[in-house]
Amino acid sequence: MKIALIGYGKMGQLIEKLAMGRGHEIVVKIHIDNTEEFTRPNLQKANVAIEFTGPDSAFENIKRCIDYNLPVVSGSTGWNENLESIRAYCKEKNGSFLHASNFSIGVNIFFEVNKYLAKLMASHNQEYDVSLKEIHHTQKKDSPSGTAVTLAEQVLEIFKTKKNWVKGYSSNREDLSIISERIDPAPGTHQVKYSSGIDDIEIIHTAHNRGGFALGAIQAAEYIHDKKGIFTMQDVLQIK
Incomplete structure (x- = not known):
């Protein structure tokens, strides 16, 4: 699986480490100092994006991934008022999106x-x-x-x-x-x-550390990278 990381703070760096340990490849890393690289050609190198940024940027980051036809997993919080809008946009564009307030x-x-x-x-x-x-x-x-x-x-x-x-x-x-x-x-x-x-x-x-959050986000990406639709961690973990 080829992953684009949108956000490369402590969580993004831990996701990178664990994902590589599971045999995945990080092909794009977007952070505050290289936003000019957040382009369609760069994102098309990946087959899934994992987005961990902040409440002010999450909506536009996810929207752009959907526009680029890239399945996206988001763990950004604090922007719940826009969640339904992005889900509707994903459905309209026949995209793939999974958001969780916690991936553990x-x-x-x-x-x-x-x-x-x-x-x-x-x-x-x-x-x-x-x-x-x-x-x-x-x-x-x-x-x-x-x-x-x-x-x-x-x-x-x-x-x-x-x-x-x-x-x-x-x-x-x-x-x-x-x-x-x-x-x-x-x-x-x-x-x-x-x-x-x-x-x-x-x-x-x-929680004793961030490992459970990062691993869950990777599992979510593994789940949706070849699917269309809107998903939750209940789907990933098969919780009824």
């Missing part, structure tokens, strides 16, 4: 546990209140994290006494609080907590 196998299993626990707790929403907490390194650009937002949206879909998520603590029981902390060198911890006057129920995922 463990986190995607955690997502499923989160949904199941929310279903169990939904009928006890008068006794228990629910909140989220996430901890990341100080260089993380978005707050709350994309993973925390995904967890919150899953809870909101099921736990009907909550109307919306808010950043920081809220005493309004209709708000789902997401507490964000930035502490080095934490790669990522996410906690969903149900609290009552009697007890607490918590589920926690703690």
